[in-house]
Amino acid sequence: MPTLNRIRLEAVEDAGGGCLRLVCAPASLIAPMPGQFYMVRGPWEADPLLPRPFSIARFRSFKNGQIQLEFLLRIIGRGTRLLGTARAGSELDVLGPLGIGFEQPPGDSAWMVAGGIGIAPFPALIDAIATPKRKLSLLVGARTEAEIPGFNDFAANLTGGVEIATDDGSAGFAGTVVDLLASRLDRASDQTPSQVYVCGPHAMMEAAAAVCMDAGIPxxxxxxxxxxxxxxxxxGCVIRTFRNTNFTICTEGPVTDANVIWSEQNSQ
Ligand SMILES: Cc1cc2nc3c(=O)[nH]c(=O)nc-3n(C[C@H](O)[C@H](O)[C@H](O)COP(=O)(O)OP(=O)(O)OC[C@H]3O[C@@H](n4cnc5c(N)ncnc54)[C@H](O)[C@@H]3O)c2cc1C
Ligand code: FES
Incomplete structure (x- = not known):
């Protein structure tokens, strides 16, 4: 059951790649599931009126039952710009946790594929699914090296490694992160992941889903x-699926199986 809480910001940090990390003070909250999100409104006046959605990037549970939330933020418009000016001590109105989060992978290997700030939900997912046996990999892409968000603070559990893709070839694989996914799957034919998790722009996710469907990977x-x-x-968040049905992202998602939205046939 989501709740609306006013939470103090403990820190605003540079998260690399032009992104900010908003660390909230511990508070009496319901623990989220990785992949769930919050509607967040900062310390501003009436404009913009509506809160903005942010994935839970990471959370910590304390012995006294309090929960500490962390968000990763990329500034793209007025709401995120105002949030980006918030400082330690500012208060945020936070409604959540909302929506459906990620499930555990069915096997011992999972890959996370992030387009830019699409990396945001993955630290919490990695915290939740890492086991000594499980091989986790992160593929992260952006237009250029300067836009790759930082990942060092959660890389320890990425035992399958981290690979970077840049559209302009300034770092790592030259091409999109979907090209990198396809190329890595070709290379890893005997070690394909049991699950791929994708977060990024809509077109990037559709392309990544097609690659996974072709390879028969959930x-x-x-x-x-x-x-x-x-x-x-x-x-406001309703999209059409390939079956011509409505999908309400905030309540039926944001996380869903790709084959709920896109047809396997379209991927071939
Ligand atoms: C479930 C969910 C989780 C999210 N998690 C994060 C996160 O962890 N970190 C993060 O930085 N961002 C995240 N976002 C995106 C974030 O909510 C938007 O960047 C933000 O709402 C933009 O608000 P704004 O006022 O700055 O921009 P606006 O002024 O509202 O919009 C600027 C431009 O961006 C477009 N736009 C706005 N929101 C979106 C969107 N969600 N998708 C595509 N285009 C959009 C608008 O149409 C407009 O062209 C998430 C979005 C959703 C739906
Ligand atoms: S955001 Fe209002 S219905 Fe989804």
Whole structure:
């Protein structure tokens, strides 16, 4: 059951790649599931009126039952710009946890594929699914090296490694992160992951889903759309599936199996 809470910001840190990490003070909250999100409103006046959706990037549970939330933020418009000016001690109104999160992978190997700030939900997912036996890999892409968000603070559990892709070839694989995914799957034919998790721009997720469907690998995507309410009321986040049905991202997602949204046939 989501709750609306006013939480103090403990720190605002540079998270690399032009992103910010907002670390909230511990508070009495319901623990989220990785992949769930919060509607967040910062210390500003009436404009913008509506809160903005952010994935839970990481959370910690304390012995006294308090939960500490962390968000990763990329500034793209007025709301995120204002949030980016918040400082330690500012208060945020935080509604959540909302939506459906990620499930555990079915086997011992999983890959996370992030397009830019799409990396945001993965630290919490990695914390939740890492086991000594499980091989976890992160593939992260951006237009250029300067836009690759930092990952060092959660890389310890990425025993399968981290690979970078840049569209302009300034670091790592030259091409999109979906090209990197396809090339890595070709290379890893005997070690294909039991699950691929994808988060990024819609077109990038559709392309990554097609690659996974072709390879017969289960693929979960964390969908994005501008959101008004986050609770299924405003209908602002509804998209059409390949079956011509409606999918309400805030309540039926944001995480779903890719084959709920896109047809396997379209991938061939
Ligand atoms: C479930 C979910 C989780 C998210 N998690 C994160 C996160 O962890 N970190 C993060 O930085 N961002 C995240 N986002 C995206 C974030 O919510 C948007 O960047 C933010 O709402 C933009 O608000 P704004 O006022 O800055 O921009 P606006 O002024 O509202 O919009 C600027 C431009 O971006 C477009 N836009 C706005 N929101 C979206 C969107 N969600 N998808 C595509 N285009 C959009 C608008 O149409 C407009 O063209 C998430 C979105 C969703 C739906
Ligand atoms: S954001 Fe309002 S219905 Fe999804």
């Amino acid at each position: 693929c979960s995507v964390s969908l994005e759309a501008p959101m008004g309410c986050g609770m299924g009321t405003c209908r």
